[in-house]
Amino acid sequence: MIDVCLLGTGGMMPLPYRALTSLVVRYNGHEMLIDCGEGTQTSMRQQGMIGFKQIDVICFTHFHADHISGLPGLLLTIGNAERTEPLLMVGPKRLEKVVNSLRVIAPELPFEIRFQELSEAEESFMWEDLRVDAFRVNHNVTCYGYSLLLPRTGKFSVDRARENEIPMKYWNGLQKGNTYEEDGHIYTPDMVLGPDRKGLKLTYCTDTRPTPLIEKYAAGSDLFICEGMYGEKEKEIKAIEHKHMMMQEAAAIAAKADVGEMWLTHYSPSMAKPAVFMDEIREIFPRTIAAKDRTTTTLKFSEE
Amino acid sequence: MIDVCLLGTGGMMPLPYRALTSLVVRYNGHEMLIDCGEGTQTSMRQQGMIGFKQIDVICFTHFHADHISGLPGLLLTIGNAERTEPLLMVGPKRLEKVVNSLRVIAPELPFEIRFQELSEAEESFMWEDLRVDAFRVNHNVTCYGYSLLLPRTGKFSVDRARENEIPMKYWNGLQKGNTYEEDGHIYTPDMVLGPDRKGLKLTYCTDTRPTPLIEKYAAGSDLFICEGMYGEKEKEIKAIEHKHMMMQEAAAIAAKADVGEMWLTHYSPSMAKPAVFMDEIREIFPRTIAAKDRTTTTLKFSEE
Numbered sequence: 001m002i003d004v005c006l007l008g009t010g011g012m013m014p015l016p017y018r019a020l021t022s023l024v025v026r027y028n029g030h031e032m033l034i035d036c037g038e039g040t041q042t043s044m045r046q047q048g049m050i051g052f053k054q055i056d057v058i059c060f061t062h063f064h065a066d067h068i069s070g071l072p073g074l075l076l077t078i079g080n081a082e083r084t085e086p087l088l089m090v091g092p093k094r095l096e097k098v099v100n101s102l103r104v105i106a107p108e109l110p111f112e113i114r115f116q117e118l119s120e121a122e123e124s125f126m127w128e129d130l131r132v133d134a135f136r137v138n139h140n141v142t143c144y145g146y147s148l149l150l151p152r153t154g155k156f157s158v159d160r161a162r163e164n165e166i167p168m169k170y171w172n173g174l175q176k177g178n179t180y181e182e183d184g185h186i187y188t189p190d191m192v193l194g195p196d197r198k199g200l201k202l203t204y205c206t207d208t209r210p211t212p213l214i215e216k217y218a219a220g221s222d223l224f225i226c227e228g229m230y231g232e233k234e235k236e237i238k239a240i241e242h243k244h245m246m247m248q249e250a251a252a253i254a255a256k257a258d259v260g261e262m263w264l265t266h267y268s269p270s271m272a273k274p275a276v277f278m279d280e281i282r283e284i285f286p287r288t289i290a291a292k293d294r295t296t297t298t299l300k301f302s303e304e
Numbered sequence: 305m306i307d308v309c310l311l312g313t314g315g316m317m318p319l320p321y322r323a324l325t326s327l328v329v330r331y332n333g334h335e336m337l338i339d340c341g342e343g344t345q346t347s348m349r350q351q352g353m354i355g356f357k358q359i360d361v362i363c364f365t366h367f368h369a370d371h372i373s374g375l376p377g378l379l380l381t382i383g384n385a386e387r388t389e390p391l392l393m394v395g396p397k398r399l400e401k402v403v404n405s406l407r408v409i410a411p412e413l414p415f416e417i418r419f420q421e422l423s424e425a426e427e428s429f430m431w432e433d434l435r436v437d438a439f440r441v442n443h444n445v446t447c448y449g450y451s452l453l454l455p456r457t458g459k460f461s462v463d464r465a466r467e468n469e470i471p472m473k474y475w476n477g478l479q480k481g482n483t484y485e486e487d488g489h490i491y492t493p494d495m496v497l498g499p500d501r502k503g504l505k506l507t508y509c510t511d512t513r514p515t516p517l518i519e520k521y522a523a524g525s526d527l528f529i530c531e532g533m534y535g536e537k538e539k540e541i542k543a544i545e546h547k548h549m550m551m552q553e554a555a556a557i558a559a560k561a562d563v564g565e566m567w568l569t570h571y572s573p574s575m576a577k578p579a580v581f582m583d584e585i586r587e588i589f590p591r592t593i594a595a596k597d598r599t600t601t602t603l604k605f606s607e608e
Contacts, residue, residue, distance in 0.1 A: 063408075065376050101406070104367075105402065
C-alpha cells in the first residue's frame with residue numbers, strides 16, 4: 001500500500017492556491033519527497049496526514065528554483081520535528097553544492113544529510129521495499145524522472161510446497177519470507193510461492209520534452225504523474241523552446257505506456273483552470289486527471 | 305501617503321493561513337519590503353494591489369530562515385515582471401554573502417542587486433522622500449529594526465513671503481521646493497513656509513528582547529509593527545531564552561513610545577489565535593491590533 005499526495009502542482013512561481021512542485025510518497029510509515037518548491041511544507045500541513053519527521057529521502061528532478069526553493073525551510077521544520085536519523089538526498093550532479101549553498105539559512109540541523117548524486121542516464125537504488133529508478137529526461141538543464149516499484153511475491157501454493165516436500169511446520173514462515181535449514185535441506189520462500197504477481201508502480205516526471213526513457217519507465221505504471229505545462233496549441237512553440245511538455249504530449253506517452261491513471265501537474269502560472277482542457281486530453285488518454293494541490297490516492301495490490 | 309501591508313505574520317515556520325514574516329511599504333509608486341520569509345510572494349499576489357516590478361529596496365532584520373527564505377523565488381518573480389532597474393538590499397553584515405549563497409537557485413536576473421551592509425548600531429539612508437533609520441536590537445544574532453519617516457514641510461505663509469520680500473511670481477515654485485536667484489537675491493522654500501508639520505512615521509521591529517533603541521525609534525510613530533511572539537505568561541522564559549518578545553512587552557513599549565497604533569506580528573506557530581490575548585494587551589496599550597496576513601492601512605498626513 002503506497003500513499004501518494006501531490007503537494008504542489010505549480011510551475012515557475014507559487015500562486016495563492018497552487019504551491020510549487022512537490023510530491024510525497026508514503027510507504028510503511030516512511031516518506032519520500034520528490035521535489036520541494038516553495039509552499040511544500042505548508043501544503044503538507046494542509047494535507048494534515050503527513051509527518052515531517054518521517055521524511056527519509058528527498059529526490060530532486062533538477063535544481064530550478066520552483067523545484068527546490070522550499071528546501072531550507074522544510075529542513076528546519078524537519079529538525080523542529082526532532083528527526084535525528086540521517087536523511088538521504090538524491091539528484092543530479094551538483095546536488096551537494098546546491099543544497100549546502102541553500103543551507104546558509106539552515107546551517108544547524110539535528111540530523112545528517114547524505115547525498116547521492118546521479119551521473120548515469122539510468123540509475124537505481126532501494127528505499128525500504130521499493131526499487132527507485134532514476135532516468136534522465138530532456139530539459140534545458142540535467143533533469144531526472146523517478147519511477148518507484150514495489151514488487152509482489154507470488155501466492156502461496158500448496159501444490160508447490162508439496163512438490164518441493166516442504167515440512168508443513170515451515171509453510172507459514174516461508175510465506176513470510178524466512179529461510180529454514182533442516183538435515184542438510186535448505187527451504188526458501190520461492191519453493192512455496194507461485195510466480196511473482198503484479199506489483200505497484202508509480203512514475204513521476206516533469207520539466208522535459210517527450211523522450212523514450214519516459215515511456216520506458218512509465219510503462220505499466222499504476223499512476224503516472226507527468227508535467228502538462230500548457231494545454232493551448234499555440235503554446236507549443238514555447239514548450240519546445242523552454243523544454244517543457246504539452247498536456248497532449250503527456251497524454252500520448254500515457255497512452256503508449258498503458259498506465260493505470262495519469263495526473264497532470266506543473267502547470268504554467270498562465271493556466272488558470274487546467275480542467276478546461278480535459279475533454280480534449282481524455283480523447284488521447286481517457287484516464288487523465290488534472291491534478292490539484294493535494295490530489296491524493298492510495299495504490300493497493302489488486303485483490304487477486 | 306504611505307500604503308502598508310503586513311504580508312506575513314508568522315514566526316519560525318509557515319502555516320496554511322500564516323505566511324512567514326514580511327512587510328511591504330508603498331510610497332509614490334515605489335515599494336520597499338522588510339523581510340521576505342516563505343510565502344511572501346504568494347501573499348503579495350493574494351493582496352492583489354502590489355506589483356513585483358516596483359520593489360526598489362528589500363531590508364532584512366536578520367538572516368534567520370523565517371525572514372529570508374522567500375527571497376530566491378521572489379527575485380525570480382521580480383525578474384519575470386521584467387524589472388531592469390537596480391534593486392537595493394539592506395541588512396546586517398554578511399548580507400551579500402547570504403544572498404549570493406541563496407542565489408545558487410536564482411543566478412540569472414535581469415536587474416543588478418546592490419548591497420548595503422549595516423555595521424553601526426544606528427544608521428540612516430534615504431529612500432525616495434523617506435528617511436529610513438536602521439537600529440540594532442537584541443536577538444541571538446545581529447538584528448535590526450527599521451523606522452521610516454516621511455517629513456512634511458510647513459504650510460505656505462503669505463506673511464512670511466511678504467516679510468522676506470519674495471516676488472509673488474516665485475511663490476508657487478517655492479512652495480513646490482524650487483529655489484530661485486534674481487539680482488543677487490536667493491529665494492529658498494523655507495522663506496515662504498511656516499514651521500515643519502508632523503510627518504508620517506512607521507516603525508517595524510521583530511525578533512528582539514525589549515531594548516531602549518526600540519522605544520527611541522518607535523516614539524511618535526503613526527504605526528508601530530512589533531513582534532508579539534507569545535501571549536501566555538508561562539512562555540516568558542522561552543521568550544527570554546530565545547530572545548523574542550511577549551505581546552505584553554511590545555504593548556508596554558508602544559505605550560511608552562506613544563504610538564498611534566500597534567500591530568502585533570511574528571506569532572509563534574503554537575499560537576492559533578493571537579486575538580484571544582487582545583483584551584489583556586489592550587489594557588496595556590489600547591490601540592493594539594492582532595495583525596493577520598495582509599492587514600493593510602494607508603498612512604496619510606492629517607488634514608491640517
